[in-house]
Structures are given as structure tokens and as C-alpha cells.
Amino acid sequence: MRQFQQVKELISGKLEKELPARLTYHNLHHTLDVLQAAERIAVEESIPENEKELLLTAALFHDTGFLKKRDGHEAESCNIAQYYLSLHGYTPVEIEQVCGMIMATRIPQSPMDKLGEILCDADLDYLGRDDFFMLSARLFTELKNEAIVKDEEEWNREQAEFMGAHQYFTASQVKLRQPVKERYIELIKSKITNQIFNENQ
Incomplete structure (x- = not known):
């Protein structure tokens, strides 16, 4: 069973402690902001609860790559997501979906499905x-x-x-x-x- 709350607490703590202070925009505040926007848009777009949780997971991880680097941070975010989600009850198919949404946020944005569109819109809300x-x-x-x-x-x-x-x-x-x-x-x-x-x- 997916352990979204545990993952949220873990990643939020990691971002707060480990992101460099020079990142005045791409910090925990931004991640929580995108999380909130994604949740609101998901409700407005009538996304089922099960899919919404995957969307929020992607929102949580979408900029974790900044822990390591700026250029190509989306691919790094996917690596981090794959590691932690596999330990917290997410299936390989679900992890692949999450990574697809994260990669969609690369500029220029390129969502392949509805959830990807929502995450892109939340990221630049x-x-x-x-x-x-x-x-x-x-x-x-x-x-x-x-x-x-x-x-x-x-x-x-x-x-x-x-x-x-x-x-x-x-x-x-x-x-x-x-x-x-x-x-x-x-x-x-x-x-x-x-x-x-x-x-x-």
C-alpha cells in the first residue's frame, strides 16, 4: 500500500534541511505551493482520488533534483523518486507514471496526459x-x-x-x-x- 504521508514528511524534511540557501525560489516553499495548486486543479478537473495521490506524489518530487544540480534536475528528481517510492509501497507502474509527470515539467513543458497537464499548470500557477x-x-x-x-x-x-x-x-x-x-x-x-x-x- 502506498505510504504518501510518510513520503511527504520525509521529502519535505529533506528539502528543508538540504537545499542550499542560494535557492530562494526552488525551495520547500515552492514544492508545497505546487502541491497545493495541484490538489486544487485536480478537484476542479474532477480527477479520481487514486490518480490524485499519484499527481501529488509527482508534485512532491518534481524539484528534488535541485538537491544535486540545476541542469537536468528533472531526471535527477526521477532517480530520487524511484528510490524512495520503491521503499514506500509504490508499484513500478505507479513510479513510471510519477516520473512521466515530473519529466513533463521540463521547459518547454510537454505533458503526455491529463495528470501531466495538471502538474505543469500547478508548477507555473x-x-x-x-x-x-x-x-x-x-x-x-x-x-x-x-x-x-x-x-x-x-x-x-x-x-x-x-x-x-x-x-x-x-x-x-x-x-x-x-x-x-x-x-x-x-x-x-x-x-x-x-x-x-x-x-x-
Whole structure:
């Protein structure tokens, strides 16, 4: 029998203790946030309880790869999931499903089924939420810490491009988050000093 609660406590503790402090966005807060969003979307999309638990398991593990590395962290997350889930009553087929959902969150997102779509939407739920700018600032700090972006101008350009290309997959998220996300894209574009960028979008 699957031991989801035990796994949740174990992985939450591991993320809290072992993730480096420079990860100001990809931390336990983000994982719990995605878990909560996945649960809400699953209810809105009428996902059966048995499948919902597998979805929440994938949400829990989707960024555990950051414990080891940033690039290719999704595949690392799968390795970690395979190890712990096999010890906590998950079948090989269920573990494969969980890994399929985790791999779907790679950018650009590529879900192969409904559960994958929900996890992808939960992972980027914040793009259309009230706390977007706060979480975006945390991600900017993290990327600056790792020398991935150099300044706010570059960050705003990347965000505008990323958010413009992004799409929500589930009907409930398109309705709830898309209009707000569109508004944020315009706000970000208005901060970009090079007007050529704005005219080309």
C-alpha cells in the first residue's frame, strides 16, 4: 500500500534541511505551493482520488533534483523518486507514471496526459496569481545568485518572452490564471527600456 504521508514528511524534511540557501525560489516553499495548486486543479478537473495521490506524489518530487544540480534536475528528481517510492509501497507502474509527470515539467513543458497537464499548470500557477511579483523577485534573486541573469533588464526581457510563449493546459487554469498572466506580461514589457523589444512582441 502506498505510504504518501510518510513520503511527504520525509521529502519535505529533506528539502528543508538540504537545499542550499542560494535557492530562494526552488525551495520547500515552492514544492508545497505546487502541491497545493495541484490538489486544487485536480478537484476542479474532477480527477479520481487514486490518480490524485499519484499527481501529488509527482508534485512532491518534481524539484528534488535541485538537491544535486540545476541542469537536468528533472531526471535527477526521477532517480530520487524511484528510490524512495520503491521503499514506500509504490508499484513500478505507479513510479513510471510519477516520473512521466515530473519529466513533463521540463521547459518547454510537454505533458503526455491529463495528470501531466495538471502538474505543469500547478508548477507555473504563480504566473497568474496575486503573489506573482513577490515570487518572481525570489526567482530573480536565485538566478542572479547563480550568475544566470545579470540584471533586472535582462530578467524582464526573459520573463516577458517566457510568459508570452507559455500556455496553461487545463480549462480551469486557462479561465482562472490566463487573463491575469496577460496583464502581468504587459506590465513587465512596460519596464523594459529598449522599445524595439516591445514593438517586436
